[in-house]
Amino acid sequence: MSHTPIDIYLRPTCPFCYRAEKLLKKKGLQYRVLDVTGDDALFAEMVERAKGGRTVPQIFAGDRxxxxxxxxxxxxxxxxxxxIVHSAA
Ligand SMILES: N[C@@H](CCC(=O)N[C@@H](CS)C(=O)NCC(=O)O)C(=O)O
Structure with a gap:
């Protein structure tokens, strides 16, 4: 079933990221992984989208x-x- 695009910014070594991904997988949701490890530009993008949130993961459904x-x-x-994930982006 199609749904609002989900983005998850993460670091693969982060246990909170693992837990969040596990839930998305369990629910059968598709999501885009954005690994911020060593990527300052991507990390900055995450912080901006997360309105200052600097911990990982940061998760988005469309623009939300x-x-x-x-x-x-x-x-x-x-x-x-x-x-949320089945409403319009
Ligand atoms: N309450 C947060 C905790 C996330 C968290 O603490 N993530 C760690 C990595 S496992 C982190 O980003 N630490 C870096 C920092 O605190 O600046 C959540 O549920 O996502």
């Missing part, structure tokens, strides 16, 4: 900033994630 791992888990626990 979902937050980090904790926020993603909270959206899922509240039953809100499906509606």
């Amino acid at each position: 900033h979902l937050g980090g791992c904790d926020e993603l888990m909270a959206l899922e626990a509240a039953g809100e994630l499906d509606a």
Whole structure:
């Protein structure tokens, strides 16, 4: 099923990133991985899109900033994630 494009900025060594990716995978969602390791330009892009957020992961559904791992888990626990990713970008 198609859904709003999801971007996840991460570092592969980060346990919060692993947890967030695991949830996206479990839900069968497609997502684009943006590895900021050693990439200052990509990191700066992430911080700008995340309105100053400097920790990884930072997760987006279309233009909407979902937050980090904790926020993603909270959206899922509240039953809100499906509606967000299946609404227009
Ligand atoms: N509450 C955040 C925690 C994320 C976090 O602490 N990530 C670590 C890497 S595992 C990080 O980016 N640390 C760098 C820093 O704090 O500047 C979340 O759920 O995403």
